[in-house]
Amino acid sequence: MTGFPDLIPQIRAGAPQLRGRLLANPSLADLTWFRVGGPAQVLFTPADEEDLAHLLAGLDAGVPVTVIGLGSNLIVRDGGVPGVVIRLGGRAFGSVEIDGQSLRAGTAVPDMRLAKAAAEAGLDGLAFFRGIPGSVGGALRMNAGAHGGETTDVLVEARGIDRTGRLRTFGHAEMGFSYRHTSAPEDVIFTSALFRGRPGEREAIEAEMERVTAAREAAQPIRERTGGSTFKNPPGGKAWQLVDAAGCRGLTMGGAQVSEMHCNFLINRGGATAADIEGLGEEVRRRVRETSGVELHWEIKRIGVAA
Incomplete structure (x- = not known):
């Protein structure tokens, strides 16, 4: 994909006093824990709350706006994200x-x-x-x-x-x-x-935090390229148990894999695309629905368009 049309001149015309950083077509892959995905049409990092308000007030209503944070619970699809992606920082x-x-x-x-x-x-x-x-x-x-x-x-x-x-x-x-x-x-x-x-x-309090840290490290693949818990727990149940019962522990698709350590986590084993990760998640949902009748719902946010 060669990138989206440059929106920055239109944005600056509507919000001429912007002080934050505007970038056209930067890759978003490095801003996500999965390390996959395409570009943002525009990535905006506002200087402060007033700067953010100035952008939004002057932005054409037809331009999509998407917010991303630390990228830990996020799949950016391979075709990238149209419109303005906002990332707060500083x-x-x-x-x-x-x-x-x-x-x-x-x-x-x-x-x-x-x-x-x-x-x-x-x-x-x-x-x-x-x-x-x-x-x-x-x-x-x-x-x-x-x-x-x-x-x-x-x-x-x-x-x-x-x-x-x-x-x-x-x-x-x-x-x-x-x-x-x-x-x-x-x-x-x-x-x-x-x-x-x-x-x-x-x-x-610090002892409790250490307990939380130890529990995470013992049970979750936190040193992998992952997006955290993939599916919400269904009422009265645990998503990982349903995924395990459906035979999905260790299941792979392209460079993506259901974690052997905790099967409500998907991981990028290296070279995965966003389509691999999302496709694997959908296959897990299908198998769980087939074996247990339960419809799992994504906890990970998925944004953008397919390549």
Whole structure:
């Protein structure tokens, strides 16, 4: 594929005061944990919240907007992503501020760094974030959880910019959290979140984080090119058990494989395409449906177009 038409002149015409970085047709593969996928038509890294709002307010309504974070729970398809891909970063979106029992974090903050900041401040209740390989933005969008905790347990409010460039704030109830889901509007790009912990002993919290880390390393292929948990757990069950029962442990397609270590993880063994990984996931879903009658649903987000 030779790339998408250059959208940057159109974007700058609509938002002439942009201060962030605009790139035409950069590869997104290196921004994902799977290390696969095509280019973004435009990749935008805003300077700050105001800069993001300026872009969105001036962008033609027909141009698609996609947000990516750390790329840990993501498949970028081989044909790339049309429109504008937004990736938050830098000090404006990457800091954690603590006030008493409250923590305000930018949505580019890695979940494990949020857990560490809470522990250093002697705030309990956020140690589970140590076991989530994404960022705060992803945690808000999918009510991320691990080891008995979920984002909904500690969130006070989330702040973001909608597709028209308007600043929005959502209280906990307005987020509409459920299992691996929020009902907040899809067009909102979260920029920061306010969390609340509870007083605790730093040493005990850090010990809990070490337990979470050890459990991850013992049970998950975290040193592989993977996207984390592939499928959501069905009601009353475990996705990995259904995948195993369907005979899919170790199953391969091209350069992609169902992990032998934890069969709710797909891995890139080297040389896999996005089509290999997604196709393998669909084959697993088919076999599980055939053997158990259960319809597994993707937890990994898939974006872009096929090659």
